[in-house]
Amino acid sequence: MSKRAVENVEDCSTKQAAKRNKHWSLGLVESMKDPEVIYKETKSIVVIKDKYPKAMIHYLILPHEEISSIYKLNKTHLNLLNEFGSMFNLIKEEHDSELRAGFHAVPSMQRLHMHVISTDMNSPSLKTKVHWNSFTTSFFISYEELIKKLTEDGYIQKISNDTHKILMSLPLKCNQCSFEPKNMPQLKQHLLSHIK
């Protein structure tokens, strides 16, 4: 989280808390309680529909347990993460589309959450280069990759600010072919050609 964002979170405990507003970064924790957006729920995890889906199918899997991000994970969480994997398999069984599961290297929202997203990337809420690169570059840490890192290292290493900037600045490239669009509108138009 940026210095500015930290200041804003702190600000919530004062001015904004007085107005009973919650900081935007707590949005997922709020959504988890909303029956309208809950897709599935077990004793330990919840699956919700992403409020601003970046593909035709886009869910989030979150634990009830208060884990703020992937950077709080250790080997004791492997059982919980195994449930994430089982849930991902279950969701895949219920859909015809190709689905990917993974985590953002620098999450914006609090509460550990795993994206389950279809590869079409066809959605009105997909608007910016940051959106695109956060799902199609190594900024997206696949489920398998996260399990591997956690098993081997016992924790998830943070990426540097420089690496973050570089990944978000990478030129646009189609996730399904070698096409390199010159801007977002061109990419979005191109993605339609991959839809059956």
Added chain:
DNA sequence: GTTCTAGAAC
């Protein structure tokens, strides 16, 4: 995370 919009890019 989104919204809004100034000004860069075209």
Added chain:
DNA sequence: GTTCTAGAAC
């Protein structure tokens, strides 16, 4: 002149 991107939001 219009399209598009990128940074502030108290």
